[in-house]
Amino acid sequence: MSPENRPRRRRARLTRRGRLTILFGALLVLAAAAAVPLLLRGAPQPEQPRRLIVPEGWRAAQIYAAVDRELKVAPGTTAAAAKAAGLDLPAEAKGNPEGFLFPATYPVTSKSTPASVLAQMVRTANLELGAQAVALGSKAHGMTPYQTATLASIVQAEADNPADMGKVARVVHNRLARSMPLQMDSTLNYALNRSTIDTTLDDTRIDSPFNTYRRQGLPPTPIASPGSAAMAAAVEPTPGDWLFFVTVRPGDTRFSRTYEEHKRHVAEFNKLRAAAHAT
Numbered sequence: 001m002s003p004e005n006r007p008r009r010r011r012a013r014l015t016r017r018g019r020l021t022i023l024f025g026a027l028l029v030l031a032a033a034a035a036v037p038l039l040l041r042g043a044p045q046p047e048q049p050r051r052l053i054v055p056e057g058w059r060a061a062q063i064y065a066a067v068d069r070e071l072k073v074a075p076g077t078t079a080a081a082a083k084a085a086g087l088d089l090p091a092e093a094k095g096n097p098e099g100f101l102f103p104a105t106y107p108v109t110s111k112s113t114p115a116s117v118l119a120q121m122v123r124t125a126n127l128e129l130g131a132q133a134v135a136l137g138s139k140a141h142g143m144t145p146y147q148t149a150t151l152a153s154i155v156q157a158e159a160d161n162p163a164d165m166g167k168v169a170r171v172v173h174n175r176l177a178r179s180m181p182l183q184m185d186s187t188l189n190y191a192l193n194r195s196t197i198d199t200t201l202d203d204t205r206i207d208s209p210f211n212t213y214r215r216q217g218l219p220p221t222p223i224a225s226p227g228s229a230a231m232a233a234a235v236e237p238t239p240g241d242w243l244f245f246v247t248v249r250p251g252d253t254r255f256s257r258t259y260e261e262h263k264r265h266v267a268e269f270n271k272l273r274a275a276a277h278a279t
Contacts, residue, residue, distance in 0.1 A: 054101065056156055070108055071117070151169065152226035152231045155233050
């Protein structure tokens with residue numbers, strides 16, 4: 001077909017009404033886009049969780065008080081909830097969550113309750129104690145996971161730093177194997193509801209199941225909330241034949257195989273403490 005005979009294409013042209021319609025539609029889109037932030041600004045925003053930090057080595061009483069403060073409830077509310085919450089604890093615990101309120105950072109909101117927060121802590125502890133390494137390590141030492149948690153709580157309380165945890169755990173295991181009293185000041189502190197490095201002869205004579213100077217074996221319950229490092233040390237202690245240790249000064253813990261060697265270290269500790277009290 002020759003160019004002359006081809007039908008001529010008609011160019012589409014918008015009428016004035018069409019141009020006004022498109023312009024009006026564009027303005028509507030722009031107005032809607034501008035309104036979205038305003039709508040979002042007025043809409044209820046998701047609540048940002050607050051952080052409840054439970055440090056390693058805290059006792060249950062300290063954790064209860066921290067939950068009370070964070071949830072802004074009356075003092076004693078969380079302690080009461082611990083007795084009524086039906087927490088998933090081992091039968092050996094006899095309803096006492098000491099040692100099973102795992103140290104970690106927990107999110108809390110306005111919907112959190114003491115019971116829900118405690119349940120989350122116990123679930124986390126059960127996951128740690130249920131780990132294969134802990135289960136196998138407990139069995140290798142002839143212990144239940146609950147006994148491992150108890151031993152780990154002593155390690156957590158006694159070790160001056162994480163590097164010493166394996167050695168402290170070894171001392172505990174060695175003493176248990178020889179049927180020697182553990183003689184741990186941390187268990188006395190728990191019985192007396194205090195925290196100190198000064199132990200008197202009268203302290204070692206108190207009548208308490210947590211007095212490991214007078215009673216053999218592990219105390220009846222954990223004495224604090226052990227962390228992962230203490231738990232690992234409890235099931236895989238550092239090899240060694242130590243039976244004694246004393247932290248002479250911060251960062252300087254002396255481990256001994258004989259009582260004579262230990263007495264020399266204790267004498268140095270007492271000398272430094274006497275000088276500190278004098279000043």
